[in-house]
Amino acid sequence: EKGGYPHFMLKEIHEQPKALRDTLSGRLATDNSRVLLEELQMTPEEVKQIKKIFITACGTAYHAGIVGKYVIEDLARIPVEVDIASEFRYRNPIIDQDTLVVVISQSGETADTLAALREAKNRGARVLAVTNVVGSSVAREANWVIYTWAGPEIAVASTKAYTTQLVVMYLLGLYLAQQRGTLTQEQIREVVTALRELPAQVEAILGREEEIKGFVQKYAHCEDVFFLGRSIDYAVAMEGSLKLKEISYIHAEAYAAGELKHGTLALIVEGILVLALATQMDVFDKMVSNIKEVKARDASVVGITFEGEEELAKSVDEVIYIPRTHKLTSAVLTVVPLQLIAYYVAVARGCDVDKPRNLAKSVTVE
Ligand code: F6R
Numbered sequence: 075e076k077g078g079y080p081h082f083m084l085k086e087i088h089e090q091p092k093a094l095r096d097t098l099s100g101r102l103a104t105d106n107s108r109v110l111l112e113e114l115q116m117t118p119e120e121v122k123q124i125k126k127i128f129i130t131a132c133g134t135a136y137h138a139g140i141v142g143k144y145v146i147e148d149l150a151r152i153p154v155e156v157d158i159a160s161e162f163r164y165r166n167p168i169i170d171q172d173t174l175v176v177v178i179s180q181s182g183e184t185a186d187t188l189a190a191l192r193e194a195k196n197r198g199a200r201v202l203a204v205t206n207v208v209g210s211s212v213a214r215e216a217n218w219v220i221y222t223w224a225g226p227e228i229a230v231a232s233t234k235a236y237t238t239q240l241v242v243m244y245l246l247g248l249y250l251a252q253q254r255g256t257l258t259q260e261q262i263r264e265v266v267t268a269l270r271e272l273p274a275q276v277e278a279i280l281g282r283e284e285e286i287k288g289f290v291q292k293y294a295h296c297e298d299v300f301f302l303g304r305s306i307d308y309a310v311a312m313e314g315s316l317k318l319k320e321i322s323y324i325h326a327e328a329y330a331a332g333e334l335k336h337g338t339l340a341l342i343v344e345g346i347l348v349l350a351l352a353t354q355m356d357v358f359d360k361m362v363s364n365i366k367e368v369k370a371r372d373a374s375v376v377g378i379t380f381e382g383e384e385e386l387a388k389s390v391d392e393v394i395y396i397p398r399t400h401k402l403t404s405a406v407l408t409v410v411p412l413q414l415i416a417y418y419v420a421v422a423r424g425c426d427v428d429k430p431r432n433l434a435k436s437v438t439v440e
Contacts, residue, residue: 081427083229083321087413088280091273093234094406096223097241098269106266107259109248114202114218121253124174127154128199130162130190131178132437134232137313138239139178141405144306145243148402149257149265150250159186160440163193173199176246180227180235181436182210191215204242206235220246229428230435231321233413236313237276237406244269244403268400272407275397279410282394286414289392293374294422296347300338301328301412302368304361307351310405314349314412321430322420331364344372349412352379352386353396353404365389376415378408 079085101110127146129139136158143154157167159177163186169175175194179187182205191212194201203216206224213219222238248265251257299318301311311328318326329338331350342348348368352361366389369375377390380398387393396407420427 080421081229081417083231083233083417083427086227086229086234087410087417089225090234090237090410091277091280093222093224093238094241094273094276096225097238098245098273099223101245102266102270106263106270108252108262109245109266111220111245111249113220114249116218116253118253121250123172124152124250125172126169127152127174127176128162128167128169128194129154129156129176129178130159130187130194132159132184132186134236134313134316135178135180135184135187135239137309137316138236138243139176140309140312141240141306142176142178142243142246144309145247145402146250149247150254151256152250152254159184159190163190167193167197169194169197169199171198171200175199175201176204177201177212177216178204178239179210179212180206180222180224180232180239182207182212183436183438185438185440188212188215202246204239206238228435230430230433231317231416231427237409240406241269241272247402265400265402268403271397271399272403275399275407276410278397279407282411283414286394286411287418289376290415290418291422293347293376294419296345296374297324298341298345299324299326299347299349300342300368300373301326301349301351302331302334302361302364303328303351303354304331304357305354306402306405307354307361307408310408310412311349311351313409314351314416317413317416318419320433321416321427322423322425323431324419331361334364334367339367339371342368342371342373346373348373348375349415350375350377350390351408352377352383353408354401356401358383362386362389378411
């Protein structure tokens with residue numbers, strides 16, 4: 075059942091190229107000129123009526139929502155707010171019929187996410203569900219559904235569900251942009267082309283698994299790990315941090331690198347591991363300065379950046395290079411080494427990777 079892999083998590087990490095292909099399948103025009111989301115059936119008028127988007131979800135799905143905010147705001151120029159479902163449902167959110175509420179849930183059964191969906195509908199908002207389970211509760215109750223075609227996810231730690239949720243965020247961002255006319259043909263083509271390349275690029279990263287597994291052993295004893303990034307890299311840092319915490323039981327935190335100086339830098343000392351994501355070229359120099367700051371305090375630093383940015387190697391202990399892609403689609407690639415790091419650290423520490431303590435795959439109670 076694990077297809078020769080020691081754990082479901084590793085199997086599912088390796089299933090990502092296929093999951094991404096399946097989620098993209100039939101949704102990109104063959105000439106890369108646009109995305110097709112037949113399941114949405116929104117008229118251009120309906121799309122223009124959307125004044126605000128709320129994304130609400132829990133855990134990893136919430137992290138996909140944070141990437142979604144960067145993506146949708148950048149492509150479609152609609153303000154997006156992201157909220158944890160258990161906060162959203164109790165905080166009297168400002169929503170009306172001009173608000174589109176997007177709920178993201180792998181299982182489609184998470185209690186708080188379902189309650190958030192119902193709350194949104196009661197307040198007159200239209201709801202779009204992004205889920206991996208056909209016919210799940212959120213799929214049945216939403217106005218529209220976009221399925222992630224990740225296939226069954228068994229490991230408690232979500233991997234392929236997250237990357238396919240990201241793909242849906244890009245598809246949705248492009249769809250809204252097309253309807254609203256916020257992008258040039260060339261800009262649309264650039265993102266669509268990048269999407270099409272993602273499955274093979276993830277395969278290329280998985281090809282470096284042994285390298286990652288090798289150096290991870292040096293850091294498996296760390297008790298505090300910081301994940302740093304700017305922009306979308308920060309959103310991915312949150313997901314990397316959650317992955318490490320939940321399966322290796324190591325204390326991990328994600329910080330927007332620009333926030334370091336506002337407190338966190340006090341915690342950076344020798345013995346701390348910093349995972350620094352540096353793929354956002356508009357803030358690359360600033361990120362490199364932050365990396366130098368943590369290095370100067372004797373932390374161990376693992377950097378993740380694009381191939382061709384070999385300069386970074388001078389400022390860090392290890393670098394993981396990922397194939398170059400569009401700035402928005404980088405999230406699908408940067409998370410893969412973070413998934414592998416979490417996995418191999420947990421294995422090195424003898425943790426029960428597929429069934430971490432205290433956690434359930436589907437949280438159907440509050
Ligand atoms: C973490 C993880 C959880 C889920 C969360 C939401 O790896 O899997 O954080 O993402 O419980 O679950 P769904 O997406 O089923 O609503």
